[in-house]
Amino acid sequence: MNHSILSASALLLGTSALFGQGSAFQTPGMPRQVYGPPKEGTSQDNSGQASRFSSVFNPAFSFVGDIVGDYRSGGEEVGWNAELRALEFGAQAWVDPTAWAYFTAVSDGESLDIEEAALHYKGLGERHTLRVGKFFLDFGKQMQTHIHELRTLERPLVLREYLGDEVSGTGVQWDHWFSANDTTAVRFSLGAFSSLLPEHEHGEEEEPEAEAEVAGRKSIGNLNYSARVTGFTDVGTNGTLQLGTSARIVPDFAFVDEDGGGEVGGLDNTVWGLDVTYGWKDETATKSFTAGLEFLVNSGDVGAELGAAPGDAPIVADGTRTGWLLFADHGLDPNNSIGLQISMAELADADKTEALEIEAYYTRYLSEFHRLRFGLSTLDVDGADESFRAAVQYTFFVGAHGHGVNW
Numbered sequence: 001m002n003h004s005i006l007s008a009s010a011l012l013l014g015t016s017a018l019f020g021q022g023s024a025f026q027t028p029g030m031p032r033q034v035y036g037p038p039k040e041g042t043s044q045d046n047s048g049q050a051s052r053f054s055s056v057f058n059p060a061f062s063f064v065g066d067i068v069g070d071y072r073s074g075g076e077e078v079g080w081n082a083e084l085r086a087l088e089f090g091a092q093a094w095v096d097p098t099a100w101a102y103f104t105a106v107s108d109g110e111s112l113d114i115e116e117a118a119l120h121y122k123g124l125g126e127r128h129t130l131r132v133g134k135f136f137l138d139f140g141k142q143m144q145t146h147i148h149e150l151r152t153l154e155r156p157l158v159l160r161e162y163l164g165d166e167v168s169g170t171g172v173q174w175d176h177w178f179s180a181n182d183t184t185a186v187r188f189s190l191g192a193f194s195s196l197l198p199e200h201e202h203g204e205e206e207e208p209e210a211e212a213e214v215a216g217r218k219s220i221g222n223l224n225y226s227a228r229v230t231g232f233t234d235v236g237t238n239g240t241l242q243l244g245t246s247a248r249i250v251p252d253f254a255f256v257d258e259d260g261g262g263e264v265g266g267l268d269n270t271v272w273g274l275d276v277t278y279g280w281k282d283e284t285a286t287k288s289f290t291a292g293l294e295f296l297v298n299s300g301d302v303g304a305e306l307g308a309a310p311g312d313a314p315i316v317a318d319g320t321r322t323g324w325l326l327f328a329d330h331g332l333d334p335n336n337s338i339g340l341q342i343s344m345a346e347l348a349d350a351d352k353t354e355a356l357e358i359e360a361y362y363t364r365y366l367s368e369f370h371r372l373r374f375g376l377s378t379l380d381v382d383g384a385d386e387s388f389r390a391a392v393q394y395t396f397f398v399g400a401h402g403h404g405v406n407w
Contacts, residue, residue: 059093062399066148068391075379075387084109086148092402098123102404104146115146115168118404129175135404137167137196138175138189138228139246140275140294144405148395151329153375157343157357158323162271162298163248164198169224175406186231187407196224196248210255210304210314222252230407235278242277242407255301260310267301267316281331288331295324296345303348321346335365347381355381370396 069082085108092102103117118133136144142155143163155165171193180186195214214224230244247270254265277292298321304314323345331337340360347353359377366372373393380386 059091060400060402062088062090062092062397062401064088064090064148064398064401065394065396067394068153070389070391073388074385077387088146088148090401090403092400095119102402104403106146115166116403120404127177129406131173131175131191131404132171134168134170135173137163137169137248138173138191138226138406139163139167139248139271140244140273140296141242141277141292142294143167144403146403149403151327151337151339151363152341152359152361153373153377153391153393154359156294156325156327156341157355157379158294158296158325158345159343161345161347161355162296162321162323167196167198167248169193169196169226171223173226180231180233184231184233186229188229189227189406191226193224193226194218196226196250197253208257208259208306210306211258212253212304213256214250214253218252224251225249230275232407236280238282239278239280242275242279244275246273246275247271253301255304255314255316257306257310257312257314260307260312262307262311262313264304264313264316269298269300269302272297272299286331286333288337289329290331291326291328293324293326295322297322298346298348305349315350317348317350319352321348321352337363339363353382355379369398370394 064086065084066086066088067082068085069080071080072078086106087109088104088106090102090104092100095101099119099121101119104115106113106115114134116133116135118131118135121130121132122128124130136146138144140159142150142159147155147166154160169191171191173189173191175187175189177185177187197212197214215222226246226248228244228246230242232240232242235241250269252265253267253269254263255267256263273294273296275292275294277290279288279290281288299319301316301318302321303317305317307313307315323343325341325343327339327341329337329339338361341358343357345355347355357377357379359375361373361375364372371394373395375389375391375393377389377391378386379389
């Protein structure tokens with residue numbers, strides 16, 4: 001056998017570690033990059049990654065299933081239905097001592113969406129986080145949360161109308177928090193994204209609509225931006241009060257009739273919000289009470305209707321719309337809770353039609369791995385029949401479930 005082949009084989013396989021998260025083959029004369037000094041007594045690099053024979057690097061995986069069965073009456077949808085609303089697969093791990101990464105993929109049984117895939121870099125200091133990738137909008141107290149983690153079956157009406165069912169953007173965000181005094185902490189975040197428009201809805205559209213779109217490439221001034229400032233402080237012995245204000249800014253977008261081809265561009269939209277939340281737990285931490293209020297202002301070009309004929313530009317509604325949500329949740333014990341949520345919004349039409357949604361619910365945690373929820377809700381839109389919904393939701397969790405949620 002040729003001695004040069006033996007020498008190359010030794011370089012490839014015999015004298016270097018084979019890493020499970022890197023190529024098993026290395027080109028002679030092109031050594032792999034070393035991150036830190038060799039491990040004591042070896043020539044192996046100190047990257048912290050797993051070799052092919054170890055499980056040092058062991059990401060945590062999780063599955064979440066969210067199933068809803070319901071009955072509706074009074075609106076356009078009437079009757080019984082059951083659906084797999086979401087099947088979520090996720091993974092998370094510390095990449096190194098300064099960076100934590102995670103991703104979340106969700107399917108409704110027909111398509112698969114990557115909802116989040118991001119890295120949290122902590123190397124700027126323990127009170128700083130640089131988040132890079134695709135992740136949920138940091139707005140108020142509920143937009144960072146996946147739909148199966150909400151207290152209620154659906155995201156509140158005003159958030160769905162002004163921001164979307166779920167909003168994730170690809171970009172970068174800087175978080176920083178500091179202590180104002182012994183009982184008060186403050187956090188702020190600033191983010192820049194390619195788009196902060198909602199990417200998809202849960203369920204099919206009832207009728208064609210004008211879709212909001214942003215350009216694929218844009219100037220830095222036309223990127224989409226987010227900002228939030230929030231702080232919490234102790235109230236009494238067992239209470240906490242949190243205040244916050246948030247903004248989502250889309251400086252340039254277009255409404256498009258995807259079926260007819262009509263389009264109107266050069267539009268802008270800003271949503272601003274104020275949130276107040278009070279939380280309390282008893283001395284044994286078995287009973288709890290949480291109440292919150294959020295007020296939102298939707299300004300600029302807020303919505304659009306299709307033109308009169310195919311090819312016509314959508315008819316844009318502009319100005320200011322306001323809405324709010326109010327909720328109260330009482331934890332009876334660690335496994336049972338009841339709650340009520342009320343939300344009102346001025347819709348994005350020329351008449352500023354008002355809509356009011358009320359939802360009451362009971363949640364039973366069968367264990368930390370699965371949950372039942374029973375909900376009753378009504379939706380009253382001016383000029384339309386009031387609709388009613390009775391629903392049962394079953395959600396199960398397998399594995400270490402976690403997302404990049406911040407307070």
